[in-house]
Amino acid sequence: IWELLSVRRLIDSEAAYLAARNVSKEQRKRFKKLIERIGDIGAEHVLTSKEGGKLYSDFFDILADSTKNTIFVHLRDTIAHVLTGAFPYSRKKLARIPGSSNEIVAQLFRIYDAIEKRDADEAKALMVEHIDYIAVSYTHLRAHETVLDLVCRLLLENKNKNTYTI
DSSP: OHHHHHHHHHHHHHHHHHHHHHOOHHHHHHHHHHHHHHHHHOGGGTTTSHHHHHHHHHHHHHHHHHTTOHHHHHHHHHHHHHHHHHHHHHHHHHTTSTTHHHHHHHHHHHHHHHHHTTOHHHHHHHHHHHHHHHHHHHHHHHHTOOHHHHHHHHHHHHHHHHHOOO
């Protein structure tokens, strides 16, 4: 997960920067619809529900599309493929931190606000903060990992090593 977060920090922050410069009216509508849908299910359920996980992923799909750069779209597809195995497990882990779902949603909303205002530097900085929040949260969770959590994590890491090649 650490390697993935390191790559996401670079790619997603640049995608946020480019999205703020290039977002179209249609893409803004897609972002707003996504935000409305998050409001419907409740920010506190984004990490714990399957639909919330899809909405989180959709945010980054729209972001990549908003860059107006097809390479970012292909990179996003690759990252989404890698996340497929780890994402449900990682959301479940993050949900253990009180208020984390609300905080992640608030971060996404702030990123979108910067994109809407076409403030590319702010969008990029906010994305870095978002990825860093996730990294710090995982570090905290690992520090308090139980033996059962460790076994599950090692099995998942082993499965992912055998499943994905980049």
